[in-house]
Amino acid sequence: MMSVLPRPLFKGLKRGASFVLASGLLLIQIPAFAGERTTLYDDFGGYAVLSAVISDMLARSLADPEMAPIFANSDMDRLQSMLVLHMCHLADGPCVYDGQHMRRAHDGLGIETRHFNRLVEYMQDAMDEQGVAFRTQNRLLARLAPFHNDVTERSAVPPRNGKPNSHSRAPVGNR
Structure with missing residues (x-):
């Protein structure tokens, strides 16, 4: 059964708007017109393209014997949802990322x-598979690059307390 949304909801929307139902949210994607400033999210293709890119990226990672162990204890559906929300937020889309800080989320996973x-x-x-323009890819990757230090292990030195902690420092000996 298809429900009809109240007419006032659509008042003022531009012609050519599309609607995407994702993670229980109705997102309205409105194409930019000449002279209007677009966001990275718009240039990327919106929620549907972000979701497809993340899904494909995770599938490739799980098929890789060196990458799969990183995801061994992950709830993949939740992970995919959180990644899409985070990318949408970083790309100035209509999403709000309320997940963990990157350092906490990746702590102890051994990511190098x-x-x-x-x-x-x-x-x-x-992104290539989804037809995302090279320039747009670079703009998104530039926003992700600063997370490198939060996501990767900082040192191969074992933690002081014996517990996995990617941010521990080796004890400083007496000199």
């Missing part, structure tokens, strides 16, 4: 720079 780089490669492949 090589894993981070491989994930970026998989994301680029997924």
Whole structure:
């Protein structure tokens, strides 16, 4: 059964608007017209494209024997939803990311720079598959790059207390 939304909701929407139902949210995607400033989210293609890119990136990661262990204890549906929300937020879309800080979310997972780089490669492949323009890809990746230090392990030195903690420092000995 299709429900009809009240007419006032649509008052003032531009012609060509499209609607996407994602994660229980109705998102209205309105194309930009000449002379209007668009967001990275708009240039990317909106929620549907972000979702497809994240889904493809995660599928590629899970198929990779070196990457799959990182996701072993993850709720993949929740992870995908949170990644899409985070990317949407970072791209100035209509989403609000209310998940954990990147450092806390990745703490103890053993993610190294090589894993981070491989994930970026998989994301680029997924963006290519979705037809995201190269310039737009670079704009999104530039917004993700500062998270490198929060996502990756800082040191190969074991933690002081014996518990996994990617942010521990080696004890300083007496000199």
